Amino acid sequence: xxxxxxxxxxxxxxxxxxxxxxxxxxxxxxxxxxxxxxxxxxxxxxxxxxxxxxxxxxxxxxxxxxxxxxxxxxxxxxxxxxxxxxxxxxxxxxxxxxxxxxxxxxxxxxxxxxxxxxxxxxxxxxxxxxxxxxxxxxxxxxxxxxxxxxxxxxxxxxxx
Ligand code: PNS
Numbered sequence: 010x011x012x013x014x015x016x017x018x019x020x021x022x023x024x025x026x027x028x029x030x031x032x033x034x035x036x037x038x039x040x041x042x043x044x045x046x047x048x049x050x051x052x053x054x055x056x057x058x059x060x061x062x063x064x065x066x067x068x069x070x071x072x073x074x075x076x077x078x079x080x081x082x083x084x085x086x087x088x089x090x091x092x093x094x095x096x097x098x099x100x101x102x103x104x105x106x107x108x109x110x111x112x113x114x115x116x117x118x119x120x121x122x123x124x125x126x127x128x129x130x131x132x133x134x135x136x137x138x139x140x141x142x143x144x145x146x147x148x149x150x151x152x153x154x155x156x157x158x159x160x161x162x163x164x165x166x167x168x169x
Pocket of ligand 1: 081082084
């Protein structure tokens with residue numbers, strides 16, 4: 010049985026931290042499905058197709074990674090994909106409470122699906138999609154934190 014993990018998120022946009030988690034996750038899993046939640050209630054900067062495009066571009070050199078979208082419960086989607094795990098990155102203490110809640114709820118809903126956390130690489134400890142968007146919006150340089158294609162699109166989006 011191949012070991013399949015879902016790496017879910019908003020990826021609005023993908024950051025170097027996400028890429029690091031996907032690369033390291035591939036050492037643990039045979040196949041990773043990077044899945045964007047379709048969430049009409051949450052306003053995003055990039056459309057779903059833009060986000061998929063950026064993910065594909067920036068993870069092109071990682072083999073056995075595919076890209077998808079999902080709605081509804083993550084554990085249902087995981088089961089549908091025959092995935093046995095959910096992969097999440099964990100940064101500083103601030104991520105812990107939310108991630109803990111999410112993992113426990115997912116475990117309650119489907120016991121078979123385990124959540125695996127990888128601690129973020131030290132370089133990416135302060136990297137988050139939200140803070141990157143905030144900096145880029147006001148002309149801040151985020152070159153070191155995102156793939157080149159994302160940097161370019163952020164500049165276009167914010168007219169910089
Ligand atoms: O990148 P994000 O926004 O932190 O990702 C959050 C995500 C998509 C992993 C989470 O919101 C999610 O899985 N949503 C789907 C609905 C669900 O199953 N929620 C958890 C149990 S209530």
